[in-house]
Amino acid sequence: MAAQPEGTPCWADAMFPDVEAAKSFYGDVLGWTFGEAATEFGSYTQAYADGRAVAAVVPPMPGQEGPAGWCLYLASDDAVATAEKIRANGGETLMDPMRVDGFGTMVLARDPGGVLFGVWQAGTHEGFGAQRVPGAYCWSEVFTRDPEKSDAFFPAVFPYEVVKLEDEHVDFRLYNLGDRTAMGRMRMGEDFPPEMSPFLNVYFTVADCDAAVARATERGGVLRFGPMSMPFGRFAALTDPQGAVFSVIDIDTTEGEPPRMTPA
Incomplete structure (x- = not known):
């Protein structure tokens, strides 16, 4: 199992x-x-x-x-x-x-x-030894130019229920497992370079988003988005010096009310 x-x-x-x-x-x-x-x-x-x-x-x-x-x-x-x-x-x-x-x-x-x-x-390796603490995995989102394909594919392979964000300006979905959210899905818009491939963005928890961004950029990383506060934390998207995309999030610094979600 x-x-x-x-x-x-x-x-x-x-x-x-x-x-x-x-x-x-x-x-x-x-x-x-x-x-x-x-x-x-x-x-x-x-x-x-x-x-x-x-x-x-x-x-x-x-x-x-x-x-x-x-x-x-x-x-x-x-x-x-x-x-x-x-x-x-x-x-x-x-x-x-x-x-x-x-x-x-x-x-x-x-x-x-x-x-x-x-x-x-x-088997003997069950996965993450910690989550949602500084340095550990926190969240992930599918970034895709073909959201309809992803929304059909992932629930067919895994037992996800898809719910959507009620916002006419953003095409965003959640893939839920019962009462828990597994990950999100975001449509890649025109702000993403055309040569950028679709990807699954991994968020790592940090104690201070702005400080983490400063450390990353000082060491050759590139800030792609943020820092920005939202109801689930303060986050930023980065590219490391070798080109790998990742995000950091401080889950203790929040702003605003959680958005309304409805079944897709």
């Missing part, structure tokens, strides 16, 4: 051409410390916040070099069955179910609009 309910975001990792530079950047911005590189697993290196595993970084495998980027993994109790549903609903599996020793089974995939994501069937 899955360590968490099917479709729950449960882990995040990123591939970097320069892992040591990534460790230095995220160590400064998010306060991460790092374990020893697992050479038997391609130098996969876990990141820790206050001693608890929160993410991992890894260099590209020879012949598979590409741009840096974060990948979010969604929980599954049967990775093989989930991969079949991905393909049956117009998605693409980039890596078919692969058992990673006793840690679990992984899949890498894209939705029909090109959004990269992972699937994780837990």
Whole structure:
């Protein structure tokens, strides 16, 4: 069985051409410390916040070099069955179910609009050791130019209920699991460069959004949006020096009332 309910975001990792530079950047911005590189697993290196595993970084495998980027993994109790549903609903599996020793089974995939994501069937590695504390995962959103495809695809693969934000100026949805929200979905508008691929944006918790942005930009990161306060926290979108997109959010600094959501 899955360590968490099917479709729950449960882990995040990123591939970097320069892992040591990534460790230095995220160590400064998010306060991460790092374990020893697992050479038997391609130098996969876990990141820790206050001693608890929160993410991992890894260099590209020879012949598979590409741009840096974060990948979010969604929980599954049967990775093989989930991969079949991905393909049956117009998605693409980039890596078919692969058992990673006793840690679990992984899949890498894209939705029909090109959004990269992972699937994780837990073994001994159940996922995030902490969430919603400084340095740890907090939230995620699918950014896509084909929202109708994503809104059809993800609930067909995972047991999501889709609800929409009542705002004529923003095309935003939530993917809910019962009374819990798994992640959001945002339409990419004209403010996104046309060469920018659809992506799944990962938010990491920080104690002070503005201070985190200052640390990131001082170390070569680029501020893309914010900082901005909202009912769920103060957040900013960034690109790290190697081009990976991520966001930071201070969940204790809020402003305004939560928006009204209705079934899509």
